[in-house]
């Protein structure tokens with residue numbers, strides 16, 4: 001069943017912080033079913049809803065999306081989300097739509113009629129979309145920037161959220177030249193608050209993100225990277241009689257497993273995967289030496305539990 005948006009108005013006029021918080025928690029519970037905000041989420045949301053720029057460093061899976069999804073529900077207008085991956089945008093938009101939240105993404109992969117419909121909505125007197133996901137490449141086009149300016153002139157642009165903001169920095173591990181173009185957002189849409197989100201902790205990258213996006217007196221939030229639900233154990237390969245058997249025993253002792261084993265080299269992935277399969281653990285290798293069709297079928301098999309273990313290089317996770 002689709003939920004109708006809660007009629008929360010003036011959350012942004014939260015001189016009384018408590019009332020603002022209550023309304024925001026209500027939105028979180030109603031739309032996402034979470035009991036309360038986690039870590040620095042509320043601080044980030046309150047900052048951007050009040051019009052302040054924010055730089056938010058949170059570990060992977062820390063709950064960054066809520067920091068721009070709740071503001072989209074708390075104020076009339078549109079939140080623009082810049083995201084580096086079309087697959088990521090598709091997933092989030094699908095999830096949001098299932099929750100009854102009006103979200104769309106614009107990408108070159110969409111059919112023309114789908115894109116046209118979104119543009120018609122944006123041009124209409126009262127757009128229904130609350131979250132609009134786009135790639136940095138689209139922001140760099142003159143036509144789309146003009147559209148953003150028009151939305152802004154009509155008072156409809158609430159917030160610009162830049163996901164995976166470290167991609168803007170050439171010091172980062174995922175530098176993406178088109179992210180550099182995002183610096184023009186501040187020139188063209190000067191007073192729209194910007195929320196930069198990343199899980200990359202290097203101080204050089206953080207400074208570069210803040211400078212490149214010309215964030216003004218941003219609230220800088222850094223969450224702890226300690227994940228109490230994750231257990232770490234180090235075993236020294238040199239001290240083991242047979243590292244492969246040790247690994248097999250460990251996997252078998254875990255029962256019904258779903259695992260990723262990272263290796264440094266492609267040949268090790270192939271070799272180890274073959275070894276695991278020979279001992280009855282269903283497994284497949286994943287690395288850049290395999291063509292994209294095969295990689296995606298390995299991924300599907302793992303996601304659908306047809307394969308228990310993926311033995312991968314860092315290619316797994318980048319695509």
Ligand SMILES: Nc1ncnc2c1ncn2[C@@H]1O[C@H](COP(=O)(O)OP(=O)(O)OP(=O)(O)O)[C@@H](O)[C@H]1O
Pocket residue numbers: 034035036037038041058059060061062063064065066199
């Ligand atoms: N306040 C909350 N309470 C409970 N669960 C939450 C809360 N906020 C987010 N989550 C859940 O945490 C998970 C991770 O959230 P999300 O995908 O936004 O993280 P992320 O920081 O964007 O991760 P990534 O770095 O992978 O993009 C999701 O399953 C989400 O539903």
